[in-house]
Amino acid sequence: xxxxxxxxxxxxxxxxxxxxxxxxxxxxxxxxxxxxxxxxxxxxxxxxxxxxxxxxxxxxxxxxxxxxxxxxxxxxxxxxxxxxxxxxxxxxxxxxxxxxxxxxxxxxxxxxxxxxxxxxxxxxxxxxxxxxxxxxxxxxxxxxxxxxxxxxxxxxxxxxxxxxxxxxxxxxxxxxxxxxxxxxxxxxxxxxxxxxxxxxxxxxxxxxxxxxxxxxxxxxxxxxxxxxxxxxxxxxxxxxxxxxxxxxxxxxxxxxxxxxxxxxxxxxxxxxxxxx
Numbered sequence: 001x002x003x004x005x006x007x008x009x010x011x012x013x014x015x016x017x018x019x020x021x022x023x024x025x026x027x028x029x030x031x032x033x034x035x036x037x038x039x040x041x042x043x044x045x046x047x048x049x050x051x052x053x054x055x056x057x058x059x060x061x062x063x064x065x066x067x068x069x070x071x072x073x074x075x076x077x078x079x080x081x082x083x084x085x086x087x088x089x090x091x092x093x094x095x096x097x098x099x100x101x102x103x104x105x106x107x108x109x110x111x112x113x114x115x116x117x118x119x120x121x122x123x124x125x126x127x128x129x130x131x132x133x134x135x136x137x138x139x140x141x142x143x144x145x146x147x148x149x150x151x152x153x154x155x156x157x158x159x160x161x162x163x164x165x166x167x168x169x170x171x172x173x174x175x176x177x178x179x180x181x182x183x184x185x186x187x188x189x190x191x192x193x194x195x196x197x198x199x200x201x202x203x204x205x206x207x208x209x210x211x212x213x214x215x216x217x218x219x220x221x222x223x224x225x226x227x228x229x230x231x232x233x234x235x236x237x238x239x240x241x242x243x244x245x246x247x248x249x250x251x252x253x254x255x256x257x258x259x260x261x262x263x264x265x266x267x268x269x270x271x272x273x274x275x276x
Contacts, residue, residue: 009214012198019188019195023162025202026105031056032097036204039094049090050082053097062100065274071128071267072146073135095147095209102203103275106157112167113174114160117276118234123150124272126229129264133225133246136256145225148212150271152230155195163188174235181217193217224250229264 009015016025028036035052038044054060060081067084068077078084085093108116130149134142159166169187173180181191197214205213215222216230228246231238239261246252 009198009201012201015198016195016202019190019198020158020162023158025199026158028101028105028203032059032101035097036094039090039097042090046085046090047082049093050085053085054081059097059100062274063096066096066099066271069267069270069274071124071131071264071271073131073142091206092143094206095143098205098209099147099150102151102154106154107161108157109161111157111160113170114157114167116157119153119157120275121268121272122232122234123153124270124275125264125268126150126152126232128267128271129232129261130225130229132260132263132267133228133252133257134223136260137224137250137252141223141225144208144212145223148209148216148222148226149229152196152213152216152226153192154213155192155199158199159192159195177233177237191217 013025031052035049038049038052053063064078064081064084066072067074067088074087078087084096088096103120110116127146127150130145131142134145156170160170165187169180169183173183181193184191193214193216197210200210200213212222212226216226224246228242228250231242231245242261243254243257246257247254
């Protein structure tokens, strides 16, 4: 489950240290690590997993709100954490727990070229749109597409706060448009997707989620919905490029893609309220 990601990024902490310098590499709280360990142990009863999630009321409330959001698409509301664990299963629940945990690790203060609220509104819009696109293109990828869409730019806040010169690159991208990853490669020799891959490997993300996040700009293959929503910019641009790519590469119907974008915009507002 974790071999491919580790082999793709063999020494992620070393690479992260090169990029972040003396800035500490974030680590999950002990309770989150315990929860993930139980989730990954097929012999651990789900009631034990639920008990760990319930130990942190703030986390359990956000988990329930996220799985009950329109974007997540459950047919019936989930009223308690035990119910959530049973209904979602280990893999989907792990994605939700990771989404909440990573959000809490990200810097929230202002930095040059970065604004916390704007970032999360865009991330939530990508997540909801990725889920809507997955429902159309590949329903089996809906859960990982949602979480990868939400977290694909997880390295950006850390870089904005800790990497000298990164704020100037963000400002240039915001002003001139174009490709953020090309600007990053020209300035630093890496891009935020690669840094995100190192973080996912260091945090022992599941292979499907970690490689989807690392590959959202083409480092390797990512699910179609994740690759498509990577074109959506914080300023709301990128929709035309997404529609064109969906038609060209994935033979998607343009009208249905437009509907998915509209759903993503609407449902993303609900998801964003959980993180800002």
